[in-house]
Amino acid sequence: MALVSWIASANSPDTDFPLANLPYGVFAQAHSTRIGIAIGDQILDLRAVASEALLAGLPGAVVDGCTASALNPLMALGPDAWSALRRRITELLSSDAPASTQRAVAPMLVPQRDAEMQLPAQIGDYTDFYASIQHATRVGKLFRPDNPLLSNYKYVPIGYHGRSSSIVVSGEPIRRPSGQSKPPQAAEAAFGPARNLDYELEVGIFIGPGNSLGQSIPIAQAERHVFGLCLVNDWSARDIQSWEYQPLGPFLSKNFATSISPWIVPLEALAPYRVPVAARPSGDPVPLPHLTSPSAQRDAFDLTLEVFLESRQMRERCVAPVRVSRGNLRDLYWSISQLVVHHASNGCNLRTGDLLATGTISGAEEGSEGCLLEMKHRAEPLRLPTGETRAFLEDGDEVTLRAFAEREGLPRIGFGACSGRIVAAS
Numbered sequence: 361m362a363l364v365s366w367i368a369s370a371n372s373p374d375t376d377f378p379l380a381n382l383p384y385g386v387f388a389q390a391h392s393t394r395i396g397i398a399i400g401d402q403i404l405d406l407r408a409v410a411s412e413a414l415l416a417g418l419p420g421a422v423v424d425g426c427t428a429s430a431l432n433p434l435m436a437l438g439p440d441a442w443s444a445l446r447r448r449i450t451e452l453l454s455s456d457a458p459a460s461t462q463r464a465v466a467p468m469l470v471p472q473r474d475a476e477m478q479l480p481a482q483i484g485d486y487t488d489f490y491a492s493i494q495h496a497t498r499v500g501k502l503f504r505p506d507n508p509l510l511s512n513y514k515y516v517p518i519g520y521h522g523r524s525s526s527i528v529v530s531g532e533p534i535r536r537p538s539g540q541s542k543p544p545q546a547a548e549a550a551f552g553p554a555r556n557l558d559y560e561l562e563v564g565i566f567i568g569p570g571n572s573l574g575q576s577i578p579i580a581q582a583e584r585h586v587f588g589l590c591l592v593n594d595w596s597a598r599d600i601q602s603w604e605y606q607p608l609g610p611f612l613s614k615n616f617a618t619s620i621s622p623w624i625v626p627l628e629a630l631a632p633y634r635v636p637v638a639a640r641p642s643g644d645p646v647p648l649p650h651l652t653s654p655s656a657q658r659d660a661f662d663l664t665l666e667v668f669l670e671s672r673q674m675r676e677r678c679v680a681p682v683r684v685s686r687g688n689l690r691d692l693y694w695s696i697s698q699l700v701v702h703h704a705s706n707g708c709n710l711r712t713g714d715l716l717a718t719g720t721i722s723g724a725e726e727g728s729e730g731c732l733l734e735m736k737h738r739a740e741p742l743r744l745p746t747g748e749t750r751a752f753l754e755d756g757d758e759v760t761l762r763a764f765a766e767r768e769g770l771p772r773i774g775f776g777a778c779s780g781r782i783v784a785a786s
Contacts, residue, residue: 363450367453380773384434386624387622398472402472405468410423436569442637478529480622481713486729487703489716490661491699492722493513499734502733519716526617537556537780539551556594556598559732564621565589567710573707574767576707577701600612630663630773635660637658637690638692640693664766667759668682670734691723
């Protein structure tokens with residue numbers, strides 16, 4: 361049975377934030393930055409909840425964490441503490457809560473329209489993976505038609521270390537980067553604004569408790585290190601990327617900006633939407649023992665992922681953003697647990713607030729490509745309702761990522777929006 365809240369907007373079938381979700385974020389209002397939980401079209405101010413003794417009975421570290429201005433203190437406490445807080449917040453917001461509780465909590469709600477969302481955590485390190493085999497194959501064919509997947513791909517989760525300082529929250533404008541590139545037909549390289557600007561549809565993994573330097577993480581314990589998931593748009597300048605990526609991989613083509621959604625959805629909220637990991641094709645190598653466990657067979661999540669595009673011309677004509685692709689997190693070749701385990705398998709110390717991203721998520725069928733670069737295989741270019749076509753992003757284009765999980769008899773769990781609008785190079 362679906363949980364019902366006394367907050368009416370949380371019971372709407374269209375909301376991303378029913379009572380069964382309760383994602384965490386950080387918001388600013390009246391010169392104060394606070395941790396909040398999204399519920400319907402409202403934000404529950406956790407500092408206010410803690411100050412009114414509504415968290416009585418919870419460990420002191422949990423109560424203190426709710427009064428912080430970033431999520432790191434709560435993230436560090438681990439899943440037992442997160443579950444205890446989640447149960448208490450559910451009690452406060454449930455329609456079964458006493459009338460006196462509802463009256464006490466009501467003044468602690470802030471309309472989302474009145475809040476300015478911030479980065480949810482202090483992000484120390486950022487690692488981006490390459491976990492979608494469909495994406496890796498399509499992109500590989502563009503550069504290596506005869507050998508799209510290198511021999512290590514099916515053995516090891518491939519990743520690179522990104523730049524945490526240029527991670528921005530949804531809504532921040534994205535300035536077109538300048539950089540060095542060399543088209544195949546050019547005799548020399550040149551420096552200037554990127555021409556082939558692209559988006560990448562990804563899911564982010566926020567680390568809760570870390571691991572000590574020199575200590576690995578067993579796969580059976582991997583999810584105890586995951587605070588929750590968000591959406592990630594790893595903006596990419598493809599012309600810069602194709603010139604710089606050999607031999608060490610992405611660099612300036614990707615570290616100019618990465619957008620994330622402001623809300624972090626707990627794994628506990630997504631638990632009802634778990635599905636078995638995708639079966640590997642016959643002949644593919646079995647993951648090595650440190651990446652395998654019986655409990656990891658349901659490590660996938662049935663999470664629908666969508667990309668919407670709105671051009672400047674569409675805005676001027678009041679044409680609604682158009683959905684340009686739709687994929688699913690369950691299609692990853694490497695699971696979330698495997699990404700966490702592999703990252704720490706050499707003793708690398710993950711730290712609270714670190715962000716891992718899946719890499720571009722794509723499906724096998726046309727319409728599920730997670731970036732514009734992959735759409736080059738289509739017979740026709742991407743066409744917008746205004747008649748415009750897109751090979752890559754133009755100035756004024758706005759890209760919005762969305763995600764939701766749904767199942768018959770259960771509420772729809774959403775992630776909110778991850779948006780960014782392209783502005784001209786400086």
